[in-house]
Amino acid sequence: MKDMALDHVLSIKDLTVFRGAAKILDRVTLALGQGETLALVGESGAGKSTIATAIMRLLENARVTGSATLAGEGDLFTLSERKMVKLRGRRLSMIFQDAGTALNPSYTVGRQLGTTLQRIHGLSKAEAWKQAIELFTSVGINDPEGRMTAFPHQLSGGMQQRVMVAIALAGSPDLLLADEPTSALDVTIQAQIVRLILQLTRERGASCVFVLHDLALASQACDRIVVLYAGQVVESGPARDVLERHRHPYTRQLKSCVLEIGAKDLVAPEGTVPSHDQMPIGCRFCTRCPRAVARCADQAPPLVPARQTATGPLDHHIACWNPE
């Protein structure tokens, strides 16, 4: 893999996470440029949310190796917790899957956003209140002043997620991690929230990592896609390269399971993800891979450029011994 350029907001190298004896992430390497949106896609157990949580240093009961370098701060995994507390909300913040449980049920949403603003910007209570109303307006909450005194349960799922977006963006972070921000929402609301996140991060020049399970949505919302299988990166690159010129058999399989409207053909893949005590030491997909060769089970394939052009390797990588 080519050297991480300096303009990367975040570059993760060989991120490996152990939980007990299980290796739930295996040498994850990825980079994110200024203002880029990146999608982590894969099925459950692929480690998408673990990556986001590890970047925030919110993983519990896990051993983490490798590095995650945030521009200007160095390796996040070596910083003190005190320093991390300062960074969370200011440099990087996270939107969780289920806003209903991420918000505190005992405080009004206005107070939750207000205290965030007071903490991050050192504002007085009155100033924070005023700015909270502005933020609520910018995330499209109608009657923002009235909603300031509402408790989370009094808001719909879509409104709760808007409040989460407002809290996450309160400190104008340059990296936003959105963990399945819309999977609990209806499709018409999903479109509203994804557009809102993209619009607000673009306005602020921030970069965004989306954790998604919907490949089609990833292609619509993100510049780059990283495909994960059982904790390993199998393919990464610009969305079009990964989804239309993919070379990894798993990417093909994942894409073939997406039901487009009007599609009448569907090929169901065989088998399931192996459990961690039965995980192959080599490529973790080899037990289900139609193109597996002898070395796949024993040797983990490195992440290498997927193709060469006259000007050198493209920013499209695969980890496969027998690519398509």
Place this chain on the structure above:
Amino acid sequence: MIAQTLSETKAPASEQPIFELIEVEQVFEVPKPGRSLFSRETVGLRALDGVRLTVRKGTSLAVVGESGSGKSTLLRVLLGLDRPTGGRALYHSKPILEGRASGIAFARDVAMVYQDARGSLDPRMTIGALIAEPLRHFDIVPRQDEAARVAQLLDRVGLPADAADRYPSGLSGGQVRRVAIARALASEPSVLVADEAVSGLDVSTQAQLLILLQSLQRDMGLTLIFITHDLGVASFLCEEIAIMYLGRIVETGPTDAVLGAPSHPYSAALRAAAPQFFEPLSEPLPGEIPSPLNLPAGCRFSTRCPKAQDDCRLKDPQLGKLGPQRAVACLHPLQPQ
């Protein structure tokens, strides 16, 4: 053809529908918001309002809508679990509740796969015992053949025979759904009603289950009523579609025709909001579903409709015919381009 007005349903006996809903209304009396502690004031929540639906034998019908659109209430009426407060709900031309009260035939013929498959299975029973339960209840096979029938059902849904000795907690999400399907098939039903049977699963597991459901429907001639919020699933599995919004079916017809050229602006918005590879993100509908306690005047979609005109806020459109196979509840249906 699933949605017709009463006068048009006088078909020959062989084409008598299995289910027929005529102007079904389900109003729940709920505490009035903001009432005082000791007040007993209630208001009517119109969960279903003027629902017309005809389900013919052997068809597969997708009921699609967002949360709060009344899909689950509709399902409870179809299963005879709730008595509708208005209109008529018929099963083979008799009221559903009458059919349900007159014996076990209805429960045997109409099987259900619940949304929370794991929650629908007793965690203390083995898979074998769970599948044998309906076999005994409906007296399907003699006791000595029970084990063989359980093995047969497990095989039919693609589970290994040794799964019979395991407990639900030892199975994955996809396997648990297969057990729920096997249990539903045990009573040899002619109608299978499934509530979000493939939602919340990984795409590969979902694909496996969809192929299973499709083959079951085709091989056993099942009538399938499938509640889903995923238009891709509806279009793969179901010939017919009924799209609901705020307690009313706003459009019905053959799935491909409806999704290919939606007539109701809400169907069009749902269609556009479904993620599609490399299409620009759709312009979202403004606002959210209004509260069913406070339905908008006129057409219930008029507050969010991009095509709403003045009369939409005055007149409430009913589901009416549009061509031979389709029906739409809109004063100004979209014209196919």
